[in-house]
Amino acid sequence: MKRSIISGVESVARGLGRLEPPQLLAYLVIAFLAWRIVGHGLSALLAPHDPRAALTFDSADPTILLQLAQRELTPGADARVAKGRSIAARLLAIDPLAPGALSLYGKAVEQLGDAERAERILRLAAAHLPIDLVAHGWLYENALANARLLEALDELDTLLRARPSLAHRLAPSLQAMLGAGAAVEDRFFRQLAAAPPWRAAMLAELAPVIENPNVLLRLFGRLQTSKTRPSDMEMGLLLARLLRDGLYDEAYAAWLAHLPPERLGALGLLYNERFQYPVSNLPFDWTFTPTSGASIALTEEGERKTLTVEFYGARVSFSNVTHMLMLAPGRYAFTGAAAADDLDNELGLRWRIYCAADPSQTLAATRLLKKTVPLRAFRVEFAVPSQGCDAQWLKLEIPVRIATDADVSGGARYVNLAVESLASAPRSSNSAGAIVHDRK
Numbered sequence: 001m002k003r004s005i006i007s008g009v010e011s012v013a014r015g016l017g018r019l020e021p022p023q024l025l026a027y028l029v030i031a032f033l034a035w036r037i038v039g040h041g042l043s044a045l046l047a048p049h050d051p052r053a054a055l056t057f058d059s060a061d062p063t064i065l066l067q068l069a070q071r072e073l074t075p076g077a078d079a080r081v082a083k084g085r086s087i088a089a090r091l092l093a094i095d096p097l098a099p100g101a102l103s104l105y106g107k108a109v110e111q112l113g114d115a116e117r118a119e120r121i122l123r124l125a126a127a128h129l130p131i132d133l134v135a136h137g138w139l140y141e142n143a144l145a146n147a148r149l150l151e152a153l154d155e156l157d158t159l160l161r162a163r164p165s166l167a168h169r170l171a172p173s174l175q176a177m178l179g180a181g182a183a184v185e186d187r188f189f190r191q192l193a194a195a196p197p198w199r200a201a202m203l204a205e206l207a208p209v210i211e212n213p214n215v216l217l218r219l220f221g222r223l224q225t226s227k228t229r230p231s232d233m234e235m236g237l238l239l240a241r242l243l244r245d246g247l248y249d250e251a252y253a254a255w256l257a258h259l260p261p262e263r264l265g266a267l268g269l270l271y272n273e274r275f276q277y278p279v280s281n282l283p284f285d286w287t288f289t290p291t292s293g294a295s296i297a298l299t300e301e302g303e304r305k306t307l308t309v310e311f312y313g314a315r316v317s318f319s320n321v322t323h324m325l326m327l328a329p330g331r332y333a334f335t336g337a338a339a340a341d342d343l344d345n346e347l348g349l350r351w352r353i354y355c356a357a358d359p360s361q362t363l364a365a366t367r368l369l370k371k372t373v374p375l376r377a378f379r380v381e382f383a384v385p386s387q388g389c390d391a392q393w394l395k396l397e398i399p400v401r402i403a404t405d406a407d408v409s410g411g412a413r414y415v416n417l418a419v420e421s422l423a424s425a426p427r428s429s430n431s432a433g434a435i436v437h438d439r440k
Helices: 002-017 021-046 051-057 060-070 078-094 102-111 116-128 133-145 151-164 162-176 182-193 201-208 214-224 232-244 246-260 261-266
Strands: 284-287 294-301 306-313 321-325 330-344 350-354 358-365 371-384 392-399 407-421 437-438
Touching: 133 151, 133 162, 151 162, 151 182, 162 182, 162 201, 182 214, 201 232, 214 232, 214 246, 232 246, 330 350, 358 371, 371 407
Parallel strands: none
Antiparallel strands: 284 321, 294 306, 306 407, 321 392, 330 371, 330 407, 350 358, 350 392, 371 437
């Protein structure tokens, strides 16, 4: 066996010896490249599980060195932190521009107690690489801790531009900053007015949790007069928060400010009653909420638009077409025309009007629609009480009592929907009974 190996080696040596120098060089280059490819592949394979072993095959891999440095930065373990610093220094020596290397070195220096030097290093890392989240995250926290709130807002902008998903983590500290005074609020408004890519994500996180909704009202009020007005989706965040807090008048005023000026002269009691404008899915307009097992659409016949709902035989607790109303105390009528096309359901489909503050307080309900019915007019009269009903919801629904009540197939169509005032009729605070008339 030993003789055969020796013989094989001698044979290869004799073969190489017969090669011309250019050929020999080519073979050596090919062998080197093959080893580099195999080594790099083995390194990548081992890196997630055993980065130290991976370094055996590629001792200068920046990703592996970064992983090792991060593993060593354990608070309270100075020996490990010092080792992490050494690894980061090694990486910087190999590649001074390696992303994240300088910031990890600075974090290690900070954990070893040299805060002043660490700040210099981390500021240098942030300036060198604007998307270095480690450096900018440290600068953000440092600015917060030292009450440099305007600087913190600048770092927040940098962090969110690099990774908008950080909005969830940064929203609590931003909320605290916005309570610190007008200067911070003004800087944050200017950031929002620049329409950064993180604006919608941060507003979505901030709107439900901010303690003082007046901050939101001021920010949105200023945005309405800026070049980058709130989108319908962003406005929906504000309105949802205000309605959650029962601030119906404030929500309505904010929505009016959001409307195009040319629409303000013809609002009516039921805005967009003929679907003459694109549906915005905002509370004081029509809201169509998608659901599995049903579809909601507007179809056009000449100049008339029809609200069409189709069901596909599934179990659907349907209440997915809504519109918020702001009716003053008094008497009203809700009118329209409806048709059913093989609408198979135990109870049927109806419109219901109820007080926003108390969903159990039904003011009116139309007759239940089911089976096949040709288009015919309906009218239901109702009264809005003087107490506890500042806003109302109009909702198309199946009044489900038990699970099987939600089994539904077929479709329904609605046109010419309207709310009219019956101002001359007498009323009292408890005259909320509905009267239904169907025109056949």
